Amino acid sequence: NAGVMQNPRHLVRRRGQEARLRCSPMKGHSHVYWYRQLPEEGLKFMVYLQKENIIDESGMPKERFSAEFPKEGPSILRIQQVVRGDSAAYFCASSLSFGREGTDTQYFGPGTRLTVL
Amino acid sequence: DAKTTQPNSMESNEEEPVHLPCNHSTISGTDYIHWYRQLPSQGPEYVIHGLTSNVNNRMASLAIAEDRKSSTLILHRATLRDAAVYYCTHGPPGAQKLVFGQGTRLTINP
Numbered sequence: 691n692a693g694v695m696q697n698p699r700h701l702v703r704r705r706g707q708e709a710r711l712r713c714s715p716m717k718g719h720s721h722v723y724w725y726r727q728l729p730e731e732g733l734k735f736m737v738y739l740q741k742e743n744i745i746d747e748s749g750m751p752k753e754r755f756s757a758e759f760p761k762e763g764p765s766i767l768r769i770q771q772v773v774r775g776d777s778a779a780y781f782c783a784s785s786l787s788f789g790r791e792g793t794d795t796q797y798f799g800p801g802t803r804l805t806v807l
Numbered sequence: 808d809a810k811t812t813q814p815n816s817m818e819s820n821e822e823e824p825v826h827l828p829c830n831h832s833t834i835s836g837t838d839y840i841h842w843y844r845q846l847p848s849q850g851p852e853y854v855i856h857g858l859t860s861n862v863n864n865r866m867a868s869l870a871i872a873e874d875r876k877s878s879t880l881i882l883h884r885a886t887l888r889d890a891a892v893y894y895c896t897h898g899p900p901g902a903q904k905l906v907f908g909q910g911t912r913l914t915i916n917p
Contacts, residue, residue, distance in 0.1 A: 694850075723904060733851065733894075735904040746903045781850045783905075794901055798850035 692717065694784050694799035702805045703772050711767040711802045715784030722765040723783040723796060724757060733781065739765060772806045779803050809833070809897045809906040816912045819885050827880040827911055829895035834875055837899055842869065842880050844891040845910070851894070854880065890915045 695714040703709050715722050724736040726749075738746040739759035750757070754772075759765040769776055781801045785794035812830040819825045831840065842854040855862055855869045857878070862869040868881040882889055894910040 721903075725905075725907075732909050733845075733905075733907040735906065738903040749904070783851075795853050795856070796905060797853065801850050 694782055694797050696780075696782050696799035696802050698802060699800060700803050700805070702807065704807050705773055706771050709769040709772050709776070709804055709806075711769075711780050711782075711804070713765040713767070713782030713784075713799060715765070715782075716786075716797055719784035719786050719797075721785045721794065722759050723785070724765075724767050725781045725783065725798075727779045727781065727801075729778070736767075769804075772804075774806050777804055777806045809838070811895050811897070811908045813893070813895060813908060813911045815909065816914065818914045818916065820916045821887060822884050825882040825885045825889070825913065825915075827882075827893050827895075827913065828877065829879070830877045831895065831897050832876045834897050835899070838897040839900065840869070840871060840875075840878050840895065840897045841905065842867070842878075842893065842895050843905070843907075844893045846888075846891045851907075852891075854893070885913075885915050887915050887917065889913065 697712050720741050722739045725733045727733045735749040737750050737757045742761055754770045756768045779801045781798050783796040783798045785796045810833050839856050839858050841856045843851040844854050845851045855864055855867050857869045857871050870879045892910040892912050894907045896905050
């Protein structure tokens, strides 16, 4: 039973390039969350998606960042025109249902470590 | 958003019990308490959650204060593999996001 998968595990981009981070949730999970962890800092929520819908994007920067979770395929976090401050670990999590048994357990992937040169 | 207070760091010895405290004085009546941990260079890992009663699973136990304003994660026999940053948080049923504080960095001595 494969866990949450993220790729690439490491990504290097130059300033101004685009970064695409992929997340495949656990089998049967239809809820995906993205978190960012800046160096030496805690985890910060970015966005919560269900299939084809963005449910909560309150943690997403207003510009250059977007996320999608299409009907088929992985969830994508896209960062346009990357800057050095985007260097961080980006974690994806998935969960099975929305409050069906009171609360959702989120299962995290190994993360993508983005380095912007 | 959830606000929790945890010690920045704790240290324990291998095979001894570890009690990790968390204050969550702003918790509301329906919030669940969640604990996650993050091993070095890995993604966070679910540990345990609870609402009012104490909870046990294969990884740990969760002791919840009667007023629910604090909780304690208990590792019964720490191993070197338990060295990690431990985060507690709380949120309403079916919460869409987890709000993490700085967590407690647990060091286990051989």
